[in-house]
Amino acid sequence: MSPSEDVVLRVDGLSARYLNDGKIIKAVNDVTFDVHRGESVGLFGESGAGKSTVGYAIMGLFERMARQMSSSAGDKEFKELWKLRDDARRRGLTSADVGRDLPGLEGRILFQGQDLLSMNEEDILKIVGKDITHIPQGTVMSLNPALSLKVQIFEAAWASGRQGDLPHKELAMSVMEKLDLVDFGDPEVRMAMNPTQLSVGEVQRILTAMALLPRPTLVIADEPTTAVDNTIRNWILDSIALARKEEDLSLLMINNDRTVIAETVDKVAVMSSGYIVEFGDVAMVLNSPGHPFSEDFLLSFPTMEMMRKIREKGLRLRGIPGSPPSMADLPSGCTYRTRCQHCKEICRTDVPDYREVEQGHWIRCYRYEEIRD
Template sequence: MTLKTTESSHYQTSEEKKEVLIDVKNVKKYFPIKGGVLKRTIGQLKAVDDVSFTIYKGETLGIVGESGSGKSTLGRLLIRLLDPTEGKIMFQNADITHLKQRQVRPYRQDMQIVFQDPFASLNSKMSVEQLIEEPLIVQGLLNKKERKARILEIIEKVGLRPSDRQKYPHEFSGGQRQRISIARALVLKPKFVICDEPVSALDVSIQAQVLNLMKDLQDEFGLTYLFIAHDLSVVKHISERVAVMYLGRLAEIAPKNRLYENPLHPYTKALLSSIPIIDLDEEVGKMKREKIKLSGDLPSPANPPSGCTFRTRCPQAHDRCAIDRPELIEIEEDHFVACHLYDSN
């Protein structure tokens, strides 16, 4: 099965036509590092470090980066599975940054998540029907008859059979279990869905099926996705815009075609150079460029480098990179990069 390409017809480039769903301003998430006999705080792990961006209604924003870059932590912050250390998170013009969990519950109907491992995220002791019905019960939505009708509807939408609702997760393949996870996330009819590596645990032959399903469901229900992945090819197919994270910070964010065809940040260039070229006649062949091999390992977020965190691996680093932290600035319309190579100040 081939992947459906994501058309950007519903993603408007004109500021007047964009409707902001989520606005993130200077968000940080630091985890305390405990040590010693008394387990005192001796440091902080900077998982997400001063991140700002906007997600527009109906679009898919892809987030890419190496393991440990903070992608999944950022996703959990947006739907308040984690409390931010600093910053502000606006959802539909409402500030949800500091809401307590009981105050967040009403927003759960509009914000859902699909995890990487469907087997680990599904309770093996519950049937498919119970798994999908649980969010409706927690939110106090619909009576029993209406819930059953909604369950049957969403099961059909994700490509499962009505008889599957009586089965248990272990009776399904990985791809089918992920369809159950998607059904569970969408049964509340949310507006925003975090997709945290939703196909990385699946066979390659199944990945396209699940991605095409997610795209069809997005078009049908008007969903907005934050799609977290390490596979650059997958992100390119499903996203309208792509953000690149490195060590808890955003390095670059731009419309997908512009970012893949003209990456500006040295880290983005290195990531894209690693994409294997199979057929030079295909579109991906246009991105052929010399492979860039980064030196060294990803630094620890507990002790990130001063200034630009990428400087210790950057082939173009200079003296200023060790002193000043580059800000995310707009180089051209909708194309932002955090790199001193493009900062004239």
């Protein structure tokens, strides 16, 4: 991707591998994209494609989580492989240099020019929760059930540092403003409540307000509307849109819902089996997808117009045939080849390069030009 001064986030050749039951899970593979200041980029694709893992990697959560998960599996090899990862990192080596797949992260994640992957945890915590915040898919467990909302929201505000300089009264007003933004009813009354007294929709609105409170540079929203009804979905998306407009916020929207992607992002990265297979302007990718996976995946969300055409032509709605390959045992060559109707011999040996086929439009497919023509 071309270098640019207003790039807020640059993910460059990122790979993320879990170790589970002695097997390496290739959850994210050679992922590269930029998010510019004020821009919204979507990560879109089927379940298990690696979208959330990209988010965890940016927020510095991936390795701690991956180590915990593999240690709870309890096998001996996990310790040796993580030790190999730590040794390789100290020596500046990658899995390719060592000659075997290692768990953990490789590549670069540049936030405002600083490589998050080369920072220690203490330095990452100066950025995450302040300049980069997260809206997770909310459950009551996302908040501490033992503390009132007031304590948790104020703690988040103080921890973010920026708001920490404000006197208590001004901080309280700033919190109220954000709660107003997400239409939280009477904030005075609600703030005295405990999270267990809230519905999932209310928890999701609180999490959204908490992520917007520090006036971050980048918000990572991971399926923020999946568990809520339409009214709350609209409140949440509107409050993010308003914050973007007022505060020049950049957004990484992780979602597998076409309508959320269409409404909220400027550019979209389509992910399949840990790879970005297509990246480009959202209207172009959604209306005229260039990668066979994007096309097949989008056909599982037919628009009214598509349904009309399908009915007129007497066709049946076609989903993606078969299941995605196991991330512990990806096929050689293009990972979509076992499900792709355009697969030819060339697709079987090496992973296709990720290449710019038109300005700003990136594709990972050998046969893009032939299929297009």
